Amino acid sequence: MQQLDTTQPNFARDFTRVVEERRDADSDVAGVVQDILRTVRTGKDDALVKYTQRFDGYSLIDDADWVITAERCKEAFDALDAEQRDALQLAANRIRSYHEAQLPKNRDYTDAIGARLGAIWRPVDAAGLYVPGGRAAYPSSLLMNAIPARVAGVERLVVVTPTPKGNSNPLVLAAAHIAGVDEIWRVGGAQAVGALAYGTDRIKPVDVVVGPGNAYVAEAKRQLYGVIGIDMVAGPSEILVVADGKNDPDWIAADLLSQAEHDPTSQSILITDDAGFAALVADRVDVQISQLATQKTARQSWDDHGVIIVVNDMEAEAPDLINALAAEHLELAIDDPEAMMGKVRHAGSIFLGRMTPEAVGDYVAGPNHVLPTGRRARFSSGLSVLDFMKRTSFIQLDEASFGAIGPAAATLAHAEGLPAHAKSVELRLK
């Protein structure tokens, strides 16, 4: 962890270094992914068999080896203890409610010259959802990705997930049952993303692929962007907590660690105007880490990427720091979070006040937990139903409205050196 103070002479330089630090894995995955995608495109199911054996130690032989059935998901759901089942169901219901209100409205109107104009939103035909295997197999992520697709009206919702040595996570299967997934294929990695984009013998292609994954999965999505739609380029998670000295240092320490425990490359940053409080939080972070089952990850994340920034004047200094960091999660644990939110231009999601820890947003609040990382909140948004929909504009003219604007179109077409454009208008003007 490094501590900065805005009154230090080197603050600007040190803060810029924090802002510009790249925490994404810089390994040479691009070439490997390119090979895998090319192989899957031509080799189809055979290529999936080969890669799944190699990377997951799992044999795809009979048809039944390829899929996890709806019955199996239902069994996993029925086997949950009541507390977990109720929690998942509460999460699903709240996520659904929040996202239903995101559904965009169509437009259809006739303007002053009599031109009918509009736009129609429709869901994509099919969406693919990547669900990681192993440590990062989160039922909450399945709900956050699948429910917006269902709300959007996507007819075919396909999950791909690696099942290392045949193992799958029953909580994830239960979540798939709740969300209502149509197909689950036991393939993972870049090869699974390639299968969804190009289609294979067994797997029909989809239009959009979403969901978290490792560096190979992320790179496969990036390379296939344009062949398919994707949710976003995702990086390690991050939290920025803005807290005054009136907070319980234990609460804030736990909030910082709730991101640090995700991944060694995750980042937790505290901005406070109370140096004494900063010291208390740093102390509580160290104590809490030692009690965590995730301590190894959290320790490395906090040591390597944790930052505490002490400011002189919260109101005057925090907004610029917040906007420069453009964090995925922003907690405002201060007296007047509303005023501060008014000055925030860039953040994935904002958690207002002392009783809104980021973790409630990960699970049950309702808004999506798939959010832009790595300062991408400057230009991108969290996952929503819009990621599973597209808009078709339309135009309808009659003789009068065509007569009103056609001549200007012909003028511009000639000016641009496009005579066939002009002719298609002029023939109708005669």
Place this chain on the structure above:
Amino acid sequence: MQQLDTTQPNFARDFTRVVEERRDADSDVAGVVQDILRTVRTGKDDALVKYTQRFDGYSLIDDADWVITAERCKEAFDALDAEQRDALQLAANRIRSYHEAQLPKNRDYTDAIGARLGAIWRPVDAAGLYVPGGRAAYPSSLLMNAIPARVAGVERLVVVTPTPKGNSNPLVLAAAHIAGVDEIWRVGGAQAVGALAYGTDRIKPVDVVVGPGNAYVAEAKRQLYGVIGIDMVAGPSEILVVADGKNDPDWIAADLLSQAEHDPTSQSILITDDAGFAALVADRVDVQISQLATQKTARQSWDDHGVIIVVNDMEAEAPDLINALAAEHLELAIDDPEAMMGKVRHAGSIFLGRMTPEAVGDYVAGPNHVLPTGRRARFSSGLSVLDFMKRTSFIQLDEASFGAIGPAAATLAHAEGLPAHAKSVELRLK
């Protein structure tokens, strides 16, 4: 041009070939672009000087060589003849009106358990707009890209454009004056996109880059996606005209040619249920091509990529063909275009009826002419104000609402093996 008939035994095979044909340039631009971007990132202005000399034959020496000033744009506007000025102004006004109604609404509500939830839309801070030099320097494209950014509320709107041997297009400068562009830099190609993404000594970085360009520009945008937001991966333009035998074959021929004249890789397709009409249109296309100043391009496009499909039963057969092609532009020159539109799932923009040639949509109708190509209408939309905005969700709980959903969050955190998540909730529940 190839003609297909749905009654032919090989129709399914031939049609699939049309659908799957890739018309994008397949040259090896990726490596070249990667080099250019790396060089611009480290070499900054010096790299731009070098590439601009090499590719555009233009020397960037003094500060004044780098920019086209607002005064110069104003002069270009003032020098327009009245007809062109009025046409550009009409286009700008209609584009602005259509896009103003796209502005999304913020959400802020308190739900049944007392949780305050919502989302705030904000413009990006800065947007870059690529404007091609040479043949494809279209004032209409500048308006279609710049006006939505302005409507979104983007504060800094930057144009980059190559000026080969120092030449620029006065109509484009006039359009920049009308749209209100803040900066115009005389750089182009992949190096200009790199400059916008990374920033150089003179050029401050932007958050989103939009606008058409050649294969190098498109590849640069694709490689930088994630560093910046981009509009889309664009390919050659295309039109699908669905026309019955009651149309004037000359009108339909001109409509087909209005896309063919754009580029040798553009595609024009006619679907009709009248074989005699198909023959008349094919004949008129040949006659009209010979009269075009753009005949070389149009000829090549029509010969290589033009398709006429004769169907037996328009109502029964056309919808599936339309949806498989997912065309950028779809003209419905039939008696009941409304009924057909109801069956269209995938299209960039639809032009309804016999008096709505696609060319009016290119210029003056109002909806955006930047539309998804290459079957990407299956999952993506035309350019809109949303491409220049992003959404921040927010959550605010009090003790009661936190008490209502906090326990479920803790249950799920434990189930996912994330104890710090659970702790940040449980500390507050005590």
